[in-house]
Amino acid sequence: MSEEKPLRILHTEASLGWGGQEIRILTEAAEFAARGHAVHLACDPRSDILAAAPRFGIECSAISMKKNLAGWRAMRDLMRRFRPDVVNAHSSIDHWLAATARIGLGPAPAITRTRHVSAPVSRNRATRWLYNSGAETVMTTSAAIVRELTADSFLPVARVASVPTGIDTKLYAPANRTAARAALGLPAEKFLFGIVATLRSWKGHAYLLSALARIADPAVMLAIVGDGPQDGNLRRQIGELGLGDRVVMAGRHADVTPWLQALDAFVLPSYANEGVPQALLQAMACRLPVVSTPVGGIPELTEGLAGVRLVPPKDDFSLFSAMEELRRSLPTTADLLALRRRVEERYSLAIMADKAERSFRQSIAFRR
Helix, strand or coil: CCCCCEEEEEEEEECCCCCCHHHHHHHHHHHHHHHCCCCEEEECCCCCHHHHHHHCCCCCCCCCCCCHHHHHHHHHHHHHHCCCCEEECCCCHHHHHHHCCCCCCCCCCCCEEEEECCCCCCEEEEHHHHHHCCCCCEEEHHHHHHHHHHHHCCHHHEEEEEECCCECCCCCCCCCHHHHHHHHCCCCCCEEEEEEECCCCHHHHHHHHEEEEEEEECCEEEEEEECCCCCHHHHHHHHHHCCCCEEEEEEECCHHHHHHCCEEEECCCCCCCCCCCHHHHHHHHHHCCCCCCCCCCCCHHHHCCCEECCCCCCHHHHHHHHHHHHHHHHHHHHHHHHHHHHHHHHCCCHHHHHHHHHHHHHHHHCCC
């Protein structure tokens, strides 16, 4: 725990869905609570993060997350009750509500905006105000996003920090693959690729299925772990490609560790919006060889690692070729150990929380 005064941190999230962003918020909040800080989350009453928060031990307020007078009043009332030192806003709507609700409050909290995805930020006048006057600091989940936000002086470099998501390397660790498959009812003799990701288009599941269809060997299978808006489309594609007996649609799991431990290799063919993906960190911590794409923060995570193959996004033939090469020539034990060591040395929970706390305290100092 920091030797400085504990902070009062209010996280805000307007998203209704579930994915890496929401997991990052709750994981970070739990780490700060364990360090003795007071942590609270404001989210929509209909959101998945509200339902998941008790599992992480995080107290929540379900408030209106709409850009209207009711949403503004709800955010302002919560600020008055909780009296945060800093608000960590995670999406556009809740950032707007927090930035405007603090106007005229005494004392008004500092705001840190976390930018989770690598998609470009609009440079219009309203967004410039939001990121510059509506926040003291901005955290990103990769150095690539820092570059996007500062390249044209949209934000001053001194106010933006790369704070990649950290994971619990005690939880995500390799185990006996045969036992893991037996527990999940998976065949022991197959070569099993896997992906853990919300079923969104830009995660590249459709390209992964097309790549799998190119592999003629029926002993090669794929496990898809996660749920989301593309579920129906992917199931239709599986049927059209005749992959019904080679793909396991596992659905969402609160604990994906057993699935990672059952895999031979991990594939994440994202083509947009990535920071440093948590699932990729988790797979590397489990010492799984990886096929992915040079999108967002993935290159900085995997640079120099022999256990990783990066292919062009939206290219199912390159993806197929890399998957075939990987299963025919698996990385060495030393290569796989290096994957885990990269996560331990750069992407632990403690490193994430230390960097985030520096950003929060910098935000408070700027506000004062």
